[in-house]
Amino acid sequence: MSKTGQRSIKRLVASSSFRIVTLFSVFFVFSGMLVTSLSGLHSQSLLRQQLEQTVQNEGEETFASAGGRDVTHLLPVVQGFVLHEPGFFYLLQDRNQTVVAGNMLHLRPVAGPRWLAWAHRLPRSENQSRVYGVGYKLTDGGYYFVGIDASPLARLKHALWTTVLWGIVGFGILGVAGGLLLSHVVLHWIESISLTARSIMRGNMARRIPLRGTGDELDHLSQSLNALFAQNEALINSLHQVSNDIAHDMRRPLSRVRNILDQTLEKDMTLPQVKSQIGLSIEHLDSALEIFSSLLKLAQLESGTWKDSVETLDMAELVDGVLEPYYSVVEDQAQTLSVSIVPVKPIAGHRVLLRQAIANLIENAITYSGKNSIITVSVFPSGQQTCVVVADNGIGIPTHDYKRVFERFVRLDQSRNQQGNGLGLSLVQAIVRLHGGTIVLSDNAPGLKCTLSLPIFRKNGVRA
Incomplete structure (x- = not known):
């Protein structure tokens, strides 16, 4: 042969x-x-x-x-x-x-x-x-x-x-x-x-496995693979968007640092002036580092790295503790803080992350509601969930932007003149999802209402 x-x-x-x-x-x-x-x-x-x-x-x-x-x-x-x-x-x-x-x-x-x-x-x-x-x-x-x-x-x-x-x-x-x-x-x-x-x-990236329409195991596996491909497509698109956003948002602080350093080199400055320029450079670098830190935390949250660091928490007590330093801030801004907290069943969660999520929502309400506004924070039970609501009567957000504001680096036109990197609500959403909960934005007529819903834990430690 x-x-x-x-x-x-x-x-x-x-x-x-x-x-x-x-x-x-x-x-x-x-x-x-x-x-x-x-x-x-x-x-x-x-x-x-x-x-x-x-x-x-x-x-x-x-x-x-x-x-x-x-x-x-x-x-x-x-x-x-x-x-x-x-x-x-x-x-x-x-x-x-x-x-x-x-x-x-x-x-x-x-x-x-x-x-x-x-x-x-x-x-x-x-x-x-x-x-x-x-x-x-x-x-x-x-x-x-x-x-x-x-x-x-x-x-x-x-x-x-x-x-x-x-x-x-x-x-x-x-x-x-x-x-x-x-x-x-x-x-x-x-x-x-x-x-x-x-x-x-x-x-x-839009290519998918054709289904035979038989509804058997092969079709089920094809659907699962198509869902995986769709998720990968979304992740890659998100990665492209993040890369573009990083390039856009990082250009500003780094360009400012470069301009400041160029001016420092070109001009004869006294020691106090040099220190002032260095201080400005450090501020802009801190802004850049804050962006990277927020992105790192987002990646950790989305990968579930924090899931094992949980404890039994009383959301009423936690929210009350978060509000403590903001009473003076609200008073300085000529605003009113209205609090309504009732006893709720405990949840299992990460104390530091949940404090950060609540604090982010309160700071957003203080920042974007303006003077003479009323900020309402309430905690109450709802079925098998504990709800935390932060509402204000400020400028609010257009209804069509409710989902968009949770994307990374998204800042609406009315917030361009405020400090921030557009990652606050993205972090809040990631923290809530990590705890198996949801966050919903709605119109407070006027203003914005943010509702966090977190599942309670039964006596055997299983989420309701």
Whole structure:
């Protein structure tokens, strides 16, 4: 065989299609032969039991009709059976092993069940039929044997082996056909996944695995993979957006630092002036570092790094503690802080993160609600959740921007003149999601209402 032919055979043997067809065919043939063999053996067992029962009944009938277990009593009965029961084999021998009645040749006087390789009715060369019977030793030293033709059992065995051999061929053909069909279905689906993956790798992030509409496990797996691809697409788009936002937001503080340093180098400045320039540079660098710190914390929150650092918390007590330093701030801003806190069931959470989330919402309300505004903070139970609401009557947010403000680095036009990096609400949302809760923005007419809903914990420590 040429090397090309050998390589083709190796590729065929190594292919998934060949392995699927081979395994399916072997399994199919083995299963078919097992069922066929068990069925045939069961049929043989039933036929054997029937033969044994028939012979036993015939022997008992002989002794019952004779009224004794000796040659004298059995002789007329056996002679009558020979004439009227042609389907049976009978043999009656005296104590000298001389045949006195029956339709068989001489047998050795062996008691019990017997299988005879030939019928003994005629010489062996003329009759090859098997016989099953039972031998009885008589009280006077004689011997009595009654049997029946067992050739149907032999034919059944022969038919079984013939069926097995032909079954191997038939089941083998069906197994190969079924394996090819299974291979086509599975490998076609796998190739569809492979084509989709290669298309995504080439940059077509919107490509998805086509569903067959059967609703089976393959469709369910395809849906899961499509969801994974969609999530990856969203993450990559988010990464592109974050990269663009970082490049945009980091340019300003770094450019200012560069300008300040250029001015410091170009101009003759006194020591106090140099220190002032350095102080400004440090402020801008701190702003840049704050952005990186916030992004790092967001990444940790989204990866679940903080999930193990939880404790049982009373949100009423926690919110009351967060509000403590803001009373003076609100008073300085000529604002009013209205607090409504009622007892709630404990939750399990991270104290520092939840304090930061509540503080971010309060600071946003103070910053964007303006003077003479009213800021309301309330804590109350709602079913299996604890709700924390921070509301104000300030400028608010347009309804179409409710989802957008949770994106990273998003700052609406009305907040451009305020300090910040556009990551506050993104952090709040990540913290709330980490605790299995939700945050919802709504119109306070006027102003904005932020509602945090956190699941309570039952006594066994399982989230409600």
